[in-house]
Structure formats: C-alpha cells, structure tokens
Amino acid sequence: MSYDRRFPDTVTGPFEGPPIRFTDKAGREIEIRAHDESEREYEAIASMYDEFDPADRAQGIPPSDERRIREWLENILSGECLNVVAWDGDRAAGHATLVPDNDDYELAIFVLQAYQEAGIGTRLMKGLLGYGAESGVETVWLTVERWNQPAVGLYKKIGFEISDSESFEMEMAIRIGDGADESG
Amino acid sequence: MRILVGVGASDGSLRALEQTVERAVEAGDELTVAIIEDDSPDRSTDEIESRVEAALDSGTVDAEVRHVDDEPGSELVTIAESEGFDRIVLSGGTTSPMGKIKIGSIAEFVLLNSHVSVTLIR
Numbered sequence: 001m002s003y004d005r006r007f008p009d010t011v012t013g014p015f016e017g018p019p020i021r022f023t024d025k026a027g028r029e030i031e032i033r034a035h036d037e038s039e040r041e042y043e044a045i046a047s048m049y050d051e052f053d054p055a056d057r058a059q060g061i062p063p064s065d066e067r068r069i070r071e072w073l074e075n076i077l078s079g080e081c082l083n084v085v086a087w088d089g090d091r092a093a094g095h096a097t098l099v100p101d102n103d104d105y106e107l108a109i110f111v112l113q114a115y116q117e118a119g120i121g122t123r124l125m126k127g128l129l130g131y132g133a134e135s136g137v138e139t140v141w142l143t144v145e146r147w148n149q150p151a152v153g154l155y156k157k158i159g160f161e162i163s164d165s166e167s168f169e170m171e172m173a174i175r176i177g178d179g180a181d182e183s184g
Numbered sequence: 185m186r187i188l189v190g191v192g193a194s195d196g197s198l199r200a201l202e203q204t205v206e207r208a209v210e211a212g213d214e215l216t217v218a219i220i221e222d223d224s225p226d227r228s229t230d231e232i233e234s235r236v237e238a239a240l241d242s243g244t245v246d247a248e249v250r251h252v253d254d255e256p257g258s259e260l261v262t263i264a265e266s267e268g269f270d271r272i273v274l275s276g277g278t279t280s281p282m283g284k285i286k287i288g289s290i291a292e293f294v295l296l297n298s299h300v301s302v303t304l305i306r
Contacts, residue, residue: 058284059280059284059285059286060277060279060283060284060285061282061283061284072283075283076282076283097282099281099282100281101280101281106280106281106282106284107282108282108284143280143284143286167286167287167289167292168287168292169284169286
C-alpha cells in the first residue's frame, strides 16, 4: 500500500558520519563503521542476530531462525541499502540500516541486549543518518510499536517526528537533506 | 465451517484465497468470497474477479462471490456476524521494504471489532 508519507519541512542535522569511536557507559571501546560488505563482517552481523533476544523483535524482524536471518540479511546488506555497524573489537554489538523505499528510506536499528542502555543506540542512529546524508538520502521513516517508549524517546531526541499514529505501529519521519546539494 | 474470505487487489490477498480454497476442499468448508473494492491502482475489480474465479475453479469449489466497498472492514464484520459465519479470513501482513510485518487498516479493523474468529494468512 503506498500513500504520500509526510515528512517534516525542516532539515535536521548535520549528523556526523562514521567512523565514530567512543567509550560506552560500560567502559567498552566501541567503533561505528559503515559496513564494508566483506564476508567477515557479514558473518559477525549474522552471529549478532543469532544471539538476539526474540523478545526484542519488532514486527517480525530480525527473524528468529538462522535460515530466515540470512535471507533477510541478503536483502538489506547489499545493493542500495546503507548499513552501519557498532563494533566491540570483532564483535558486532549493534546494526542500523536504511532500505530504499521509492524516494525515501526506511530505517531500522538493533542493539544486542548486552550492549543496550550504554549510549550505543543513539550514536549508531546518528552515525547512520550522517552516512545517509553523505550518500544523498533526504527523507527517512521508521515504524515503532507505540508501547516501546524507550525507542520512541530515542527517535524523538534525534529529531524524528510522529507522522502517523493511527495504526498498530506508530510511524515517525525525519528530513536530513533538502536536495540543495544535488551536484555532490 | 462457514468461511468469509476477504480478497483485495494485493498478491498476498490472492495467495490467501488460494490457501483458503485448498483448505476448504480438504475440510469441506463452505466459502463466501467478499471482493474488497478499494480503488487500488494494483488491479481493477474486474481483474480481481477473474483471479477469484480462477482460484475457485482450481479447487473446484463453489462459492458465493459478493462485493464490499464503502467501509470494507466494517462490512466484513457485519456480514460475518449477521449471517452466521464461523470465521473471517484475510491476508494479514504485508511487509515493508525492510521486511517488517505491517497490518493493513482493513485487517486491523476486523481484528479489533469482530466477535467471529479471524484468521490472518501469511
């Protein structure tokens, strides 16, 4: 079903793109990098989703068995999709992705349970939006379960506005570019 | 069982019908198809009708075909409740570009309002 999605008129940002290095609230050295499409990174991301707590799934993703996880990752880790990963050494701690949807992009972010509430999600989101803006992305939307207040709060803090609150999942949207830099 | 299956323009909707027909053949369900007219650009009502006929023929099932238009969700619930249906079947859950499952407004209305059991086909 397609319809005209509403986005804020004003541009939010700029956001700093990856690489971003920081120490999280648990004292771990975390590095956020754009996914390099290597086999090694792919396997690390797949391992993260194998470990993922099913209770933190959102609208059926990540899928819960390995075969479906890999099918899903084949779609979002390639082609026109933009992906950033938060690394704790060789271990993927979080992953955020922008998937093309006509002229817009749909966003999703997942942080492994052991790395939640450590400030990684906020930086991962900002890193992805920075990477998106650098890559020419202008409008981004996401859906979130309305009861998931921690996530809604995070998205609002970053600059997302509620664009549709009439269905099961709440939809939020942000504008990160205004088309002024088409030549770049 | 008396089954009311709602069919719109989407591919998922037609797959849901095909599965329901298969099941009806096995279980001896009595089927009524409600074609949802929602001015979708995907398929015209005529196209949906011919797809429905083809699905019914493939299972050699005889089913009444009718139409719901103004408020499809509300009409489906009214028909099911007032005419003694046992179950409403809908395609339930398209996916976003990301792969997130989404429930459309018709399925949502039916789920929240129907006193008759509802099956969402994925």
